[in-house]
Amino acid sequence: MTWKNPLKILFCGWLVLQLSGCGDSEKKTDEPPPAAKAAPETSSPPAPKISLVTAKTRETYQWYCSQCHGLKGKGDGVNARLLTVPPRDHTKADYLETRTDQQLFDAIKLGGLAVGRAPCMPSWGHTLDEKMIHSLVRYIRELCECEAF
Numbered sequence: 574m575t576w577k578n579p580l581k582i583l584f585c586g587w588l589v590l591q592l593s594g595c596g597d598s599e600k601k602t603d604e605p606p607p608a609a610k611a612a613p614e615t616s617s618p619p620a621p622k623i624s625l626v627t628a629k630t631r632e633t634y635q636w637y638c639s640q641c642h643g644l645k646g647k648g649d650g651v652n653a654r655l656l657t658v659p660p661r662d663h664t665k666a667d668y669l670e671t672r673t674d675q676q677l678f679d680a681i682k683l684g685g686l687a688v689g690r691a692p693c694m695p696s697w698g699h700t701l702d703e704k705m706i707h708s709l710v711r712y713i714r715e716l717c718e719c720e721a722f
């Protein structure tokens with residue numbers, strides 16, 4: 574080990590002592606407990622109420638949905654021609670405007686049958702969590718540039 578930065582090493586040693594509670598016991602009384610000190614950094618922010626479309630949403634769509642719905646959601650994925658019912662075109666506003674977010678959510682979570690659609694739309698409730706499904710609904714709303722009536 575080189576001693577290029579002895580200050581850094583000293584500081585690390587001090588930090589370990591402070592965090593492990595093994596520091597000078599006389600000083601200890603004026604210091605807040607280590608857990609209280611660490612709290613502001615480690616506590617995660619409250620979950621957002623509105624689901625957002627993130628890079629992860631797009632990635633999930635490409636990974637799980639694009640083989641049927643197409644890379645751009647146009648319903649032209651590689652498997653599309655093998656299905657008896659064509660995968661829904663997620664860019665088609667005039668259809669998607671007639672479907673509520675809840676219906677889209679249920680179609681994704683429970684599969685096509687659950688919303689009176691073809692069973693070749695699989696259910697994803699065991700693969701994707703609800704937060705991701707909500708954000709996929711928002712992503713489909715981005716693709717169609719539409720909202721439910």
Ligand code: HEC
Pocket residue numbers: 633634637638639640641642652656658659660661672676677680681685688689690691692693694695697709713
């Ligand atoms: C195996 C092919 C396949 C895959 C994979 C697939 N879908 Fe579908 N999806 C379909 C088909 C087929 C339909 C059309 C059902 C119908 O119109 O009766 C459909 C319809 C839909 C609908 C519209 C339901 C409605 O109300 O008409 C949504 C929303 C949807 N899919 C979302 C997704 C999402 C999100 C994924 C990825 C997590 C996904 N799909 C993956 C085949 C697929």
